[in-house]
Amino acid sequence: MLSNNVIKIITSLGSKKYRQKYNLFVVEGVKNIGEVIKSSIKVKELFITEDLWPEEESIKKTIIDDKDLKKISYLTTPNVGLALCELPNNPELKDFEGLAIALDDIRDPGNLGTIVRLADWFGIEHVLCTKESVDLYNPKVIMSTMGSFSRVNVHYIDLQDYLKNYNGNIFGTFMEGESIYENELPQEGILVMGNEANGISKEIENLTTHKISIPFFGKKGNTESLNVAVATSVILGEFKSQLSKKN
Amino acid sequence: MLSNNVIKIITSLGSKKYRQKYNLFVVEGVKNIGEVIKSSIKVKELFITEDLWPEEESIKKTIIDDKDLKKISYLTTPNVGLALCELPNNPELKDFEGLAIALDDIRDPGNLGTIVRLADWFGIEHVLCTKESVDLYNPKVIMSTMGSFSRVNVHYIDLQDYLKNYNGNIFGTFMEGESIYENELPQEGILVMGNEANGISKEIENLTTHKISIPFFGKKGNTESLNVAVATSVILGEFKSQLSKKN
Numbered sequence: 001m002l003s004n005n006v007i008k009i010i011t012s013l014g015s016k017k018y019r020q021k022y023n024l025f026v027v028e029g030v031k032n033i034g035e036v037i038k039s040s041i042k043v044k045e046l047f048i049t050e051d052l053w054p055e056e057e058s059i060k061k062t063i064i065d066d067k068d069l070k071k072i073s074y075l076t077t078p079n080v081g082l083a084l085c086e087l088p089n090n091p092e093l094k095d096f097e098g099l100a101i102a103l104d105d106i107r108d109p110g111n112l113g114t115i116v117r118l119a120d121w122f123g124i125e126h127v128l129c130t131k132e133s134v135d136l137y138n139p140k141v142i143m144s145t146m147g148s149f150s151r152v153n154v155h156y157i158d159l160q161d162y163l164k165n166y167n168g169n170i171f172g173t174f175m176e177g178e179s180i181y182e183n184e185l186p187q188e189g190i191l192v193m194g195n196e197a198n199g200i201s202k203e204i205e206n207l208t209t210h211k212i213s214i215p216f217f218g219k220k221g222n223t224e225s226l227n228v229a230v231a232t233s234v235i236l237g238e239f240k241s242q243l244s245k246k247n
Numbered sequence: 248m249l250s251n252n253v254i255k256i257i258t259s260l261g262s263k264k265y266r267q268k269y270n271l272f273v274v275e276g277v278k279n280i281g282e283v284i285k286s287s288i289k290v291k292e293l294f295i296t297e298d299l300w301p302e303e304e305s306i307k308k309t310i311i312d313d314k315d316l317k318k319i320s321y322l323t324t325p326n327v328g329l330a331l332c333e334l335p336n337n338p339e340l341k342d343f344e345g346l347a348i349a350l351d352d353i354r355d356p357g358n359l360g361t362i363v364r365l366a367d368w369f370g371i372e373h374v375l376c377t378k379e380s381v382d383l384y385n386p387k388v389i390m391s392t393m394g395s396f397s398r399v400n401v402h403y404i405d406l407q408d409y410l411k412n413y414n415g416n417i418f419g420t421f422m423e424g425e426s427i428y429e430n431e432l433p434q435e436g437i438l439v440m441g442n443e444a445n446g447i448s449k450e451i452e453n454l455t456t457h458k459i460s461i462p463f464f465g466k467k468g469n470t471e472s473l474n475v476a477v478a479t480s481v482i483l484g485e486f487k488s489q490l491s492k493k494n
Binding site for chain 1: 278361364365367369370394395398426427428429463464465466470473474476477480481482483484485487488492
């Protein structure tokens, strides 16, 4: 049985404050746990309901019952177990080639997780977030990255400051931007996506060099704009489409 | 104060059985309620915490307090109120032009909602679902369509049977399909997307005329395939990209 103290620590890790205090975060789901084990992130302990990953002898494992798992899990339907991991050092942000994504205050954990998973799929190594954006190590973000969090570098920075000093292309997505389908998209630069409710801030808008837009093909004018993660996928898809057709 | 009977009816509408029994469904969120009011769907009653939509004099309105709203809402954070609506008749599935989407057992409400919203954006009028797919009138699906449910025709049909008799292009998305970026995509046909866990069924796979795929640009081989709603957005984006470049 898990001690109350362990339960208390694990259930506190939903908050960034406690993740930083204990230097720990939680990974759930077979796929995610498998990925974190293979990554350079240190798994401190596995709390699992069956003895999975038997080949991983160096990792401390505690076999728990479903009742205890329910107590520590962040999922509505807990699944197999939970890995307690050490927060890795922040990745270093050096000069990079190709495309990076910048997120101007993304607040929804599912959106950040989906965008990190997309970045992984499309071979984008860096995601730059404003400090106000949802934290990568939020259990719901980690869950929705499906393991991609261990392969993409997510940086929390003063985005405005960074973009001011950046000399390359800065793409911003705006309703009134130019159609991504009718303009050549240079394959180097930073693609900025805005906050779910407010879009891109005025300050960052002023720093963009290319205002782009996904054209609307629907019938009526009052359709809600696309969700930010979906919009990111359409735009990244078009970047890759143009790249593939050039080669 | 709401009667227990009203609360009981509304909270039963999370289940398809009771939606059909009462011929009712629930719409929440300002945007969604606004859209349903403007649509041809009949709003039977609004339960709202403030007197919004004052111009809609023909709709019965009941002003409730936050406590009552909490009791009937399907949202973690209830917002403004809830519209009780009559289930519309099933849309008729006639011959159509252009592209339609078919979903082979989509189970996640957020995925269906996102795909309906995407269809609305990209001007796709018909979404064909297997009968086992999640129901459009599930409150979580309605919520995530952001109003698009009133503008897209979602049909629940024997998909296999329908595709057997369909003479046009049937696109299916498979890991081993041909790159969407390196093949011309005809602008007429049905795009089939598969179940979250199992993809497209063998029976429907056999009916596809084009096996397509979103190429992977990442570094390592063990990245999870893209989420079905995100994959749909990338593929629809490429259809529109090719269409735009032709014109």
